[in-house]
Amino acid sequence: MKFETIAIHAGGRPDRAFGAVSVPIYQTSTFVFEDVGKTKGYDYSRTANPTRKVLEDTIAQLEGGKAGFAFATGMAAETTVMHLLKAGDHVISGDDVYGGTYRLFQDVMSAFGLEFTFLRLDKREGIEEAIKPSTKMLWLETPSNPLLNIIDIEMVVDIAKKHKLLTVADNTFATPYFLRPIEYGVDLVVHSTTKYLNGHCDVVGGAVVTATDELTQKVQFLLNAMGTCAAPFDCWLVLRGIETLPVRMKQHEENALTVANYLKRHPRVKRVLYPGLRSHPGHEIAKKQMKGFGGVVSFELGTSIEAVNTFLRKLRVFSLAESLGGVVSLAEHPATMSHASMPEDYRERVGISDELIRLSVGLENVDDLIQDLEQALGGL
Ligand SMILES: *Cc1c(COP(=O)(O)O)cnc(C)c1O
Numbered sequence: 001m002k003f004e005t006i007a008i009h010a011g012g013r014p015d016r017a018f019g020a021v022s023v024p025i026y027q028t029s030t031f032v033f034e035d036v037g038k039t040k041g042y043d044y045s046r047t048a049n050p051t052r053k054v055l056e057d058t059i060a061q062l063e064g065g066k067a068g069f070a071f072a073t074g075m076a077a078e079t080t081v082m083h084l085l086k087a088g089d090h091v092i093s094g095d096d097v098y099g100g101t102y103r104l105f106q107d108v109m110s111a112f113g114l115e116f117t118f119l120r121l122d123k124r125e126g127i128e129e130a131i132k133p134s135t136k137m138l139w140l141e142t143p144s145n146p147l148l149n150i151i152d153i154e155m156v157v158d159i160a161k162k163h164k165l166l167t168v169a170d171n172t173f174a175t176p177y178f179l180r181p182i183e184y185g186v187d188l189v190v191h192s193t194t195k196y197l198n199g200h201c202d203v204v205g206g207a208v209v210t211a212t213d214e215l216t217q218k219v220q221f222l223l224n225a226m227g228t229c230a231a232p233f234d235c236w237l238v239l240r241g242i243e244t245l246p247v248r249m250k251q252h253e254e255n256a257l258t259v260a261n262y263l264k265r266h267p268r269v270k271r272v273l274y275p276g277l278r279s280h281p282g283h284e285i286a287k288k289q290m291k292g293f294g295g296v297v298s299f300e301l302g303t304s305i306e307a308v309n310t311f312l313r314k315l316r317v318f319s320l321a322e323s324l325g326g327v328v329s330l331a332e333h334p335a336t337m338s339h340a341s342m343p344e345d346y347r348e349r350v351g352i353s354d355e356l357i358r359l360s361v362g363l364e365n366v367d368d369l370i371q372d373l374e375q376a377l378g379g380l
Pocket of ligand 1: 101195204205
């Protein structure tokens, strides 16, 4: 089956019990045993739940992986994956990852004896130099948040395989509609389903997809042992969102490209970061490994920090809010919002400046979006 069909049919739909076309929400903590030691496949909803299972199977198929797991949030998914490691292990991570990922690694997992090196994953030599005998995992995000840097997955996986490192790709920005990291040999894909997979800014959720049976068993064990799983109703919302993922992603991309081209020509704008632009340093790699460039556009204003605030206050169609990937257009200021957990000197070093603004281009009519940007940029 093709992607669009999987998004609507995967996971054994329609429901076998009564033929419900919409996946039933099994809002139950526990399941009656048929006999001592015999269940109908489910015993307790932390371990597994039928609504969650449909979502997990759907995401796994969309990513081309062995199995999927649904978590309470993207961070719950990441926290669970980090528990595949043990004290003393070293992790190499992209340096401009999501702010919450940086915080989890640097401020939480470090206290448990994990060691992290944050690195721009653009050069083979740089990555190879950072590998030590204790290195066990390579963590990448492409396109990255918020700089939209593109990482050459084939190159990174090639290095990882030579050194027997586990590779994890955060595929939140691209979604499996545009990028399927497991096809390039990545071991684990993680998602914040809060973003494009759900797509409507009405739930927080996360997911992990595994590439091997061994990892499937380990992640299933950790999810159950740690209790990081998603609730049935939240799974149902994400399932409903995924049904329209392909059409949404197409339109997000079309609108984002129009916005990026508009910003590029605007005299107040210093720099536009969108991998779909030919001027983007990662454009050729993105074209090679992705089927599309996504819906997030970041840009820098060439004026003062006050102008950034004025611009954000003047927006009318774009809302000033964290998060991304919903039908509604959002604008945010990484330095004080999504990436405030990074120390200022670290942010500066990786290029997340105070002038940087991140737009999640939604599905409103693009003329209205451009007009909104035009009036907000006017008179800065
Ligand atoms: C939002 C986000 C996360 C964290 O997900 P939550 O659902 O907010 O916990 C992780 N990675 C990326 C790229 C994100 O954008």
